[in-house]
Amino acid sequence: DSVANQIAAGEVVQRPASAVKELLENSIDAGADHITLIIKDAGKTLMQVIDNGTGMSETDARMAFERHATSKIQKAEDIFAIHTKGFRGEALASIAAVAQVELKTKKEDEELGVMLRVEGSKVMEQEYCNTKRGTQLEVKNLFFNIPARRNFLKSNNVELRHIIDEFERVALAHPDIHFSFVNNGNELFDLPAAGLRQRIVNIFGSKFNEKLVPVDEETPILKLTGFICKPEFSKKTRGEQFFFANNRYIRNNYLHRAVCNAFEGLLTEGSHPSYFLFMDIDPAKIDVNIHPTKTEIKFEDERSIFTIIRTAVKHALGQYNI
Ligand code: ADP
Numbered sequence: 001d002s003v004a005n006q007i008a009a010g011e012v013v014q015r016p017a018s019a020v021k022e023l024l025e026n027s028i029d030a031g032a033d034h035i036t037l038i039i040k041d042a043g044k045t046l047m048q049v050i051d052n053g054t055g056m057s058e059t060d061a062r063m064a065f066e067r068h069a070t071s072k073i074q075k076a077e078d079i080f081a082i083h084t085k086g087f088r089g090e091a092l093a094s095i096a097a098v099a100q101v102e103l104k105t106k107k108e109d110e111e112l113g114v115m116l117r118v119e120g121s122k123v124m125e126q127e128y129c130n131t132k133r134g135t136q137l138e139v140k141n142l143f144f145n146i147p148a149r150r151n152f153l154k155s156n157n158v159e160l161r162h163i164i165d166e167f168e169r170v171a172l173a174h175p176d177i178h179f180s181f182v183n184n185g186n187e188l189f190d191l192p193a194a195g196l197r198q199r200i201v202n203i204f205g206s207k208f209n210e211k212l213v214p215v216d217e218e219t220p221i222l223k224l225t226g227f228i229c230k231p232e233f234s235k236k237t238r239g240e241q242f243f244f245a246n247n248r249y250i251r252n253n254y255l256h257r258a259v260c261n262a263f264e265g266l267l268t269e270g271s272h273p274s275y276f277l278f279m280d281i282d283p284a285k286i287d288v289n290i291h292p293t294k295t296e297i298k299f300e301d302e303r304s305i306f307t308i309i310r311t312a313v314k315h316a317l318g319q320y321n322i
């Protein structure tokens, strides 16, 4: 039932950026330490991810495109408690329902790899191939079989911006992985494995070397680490604002306000702080009633988290003034 597949796919794959996110996360789950993202036309005609992770056996490769085929866990009660990014086995099935996909993959101990071509959920071709250990996934012509969705995509500038946003979030959460990103033949990023500070500098520019102030606070409820930018570097534009909970990028306006609140009196009128904050928190304290592909999350005890974050950022700001 390709219609049902296409509808389900729409939930996971809204635009090229959502497919890119899923592919990058699969490579991370596969233990890759070098991941290359290649796109054309803001992902509309091509999105390719190449990794040096574990690769897949022939059976795994075929299974990967089945809905609810995940090798990761059986039931996910709480996505913030699990270590792998994926867990529902929907991403590849969804992407393959609405695009032309080619997979090449090989495990370390196998002589030959396997190539699989899937189009609109149908396996078109399968053969053995020579390839390196790891996985290459090529996604061509997203929404080729749903013209209405294809026409609904925004301009290349807008779609590329979304992809860069996803790429930056993933790259910040995994500074120990080497990421490369090529768009229309131009290298947009080449980020060798590094620590978080160096990763920020490599993504956003060497001017960040002087801007960053470390945040490091541990309470019984949560641990907060990362960096804020010194107030004199705050911007009129929204700036770089990144929050991660248990290493997943999240968006939460209340916590954003906690950071802004700590900067109060230090910023000039109408400017915004930049920050890269990582929160480690007991997953039981995160509202589990959330869609895994969404980035908005809620906390059980938002008020105390607000206070802890504000205090941590104030400490960081105070320390750097001494
Ligand atoms: P999930 O990540 O939720 O398990 P996906 O649809 O994203 O589901 O992937 C399905 C399965 O395909 C994964 O569980 C994994 O076994 C396999 N897989 C996907 N991408 C890769 C990759 N880059 N390297 C190795 N295995 C992969």
Ligand code: MG
Pocket (backbone or CB within 6 Å): 022, 025, 026, 085, 086, 087, 091, 092
């Ligand atoms: Mg996945």
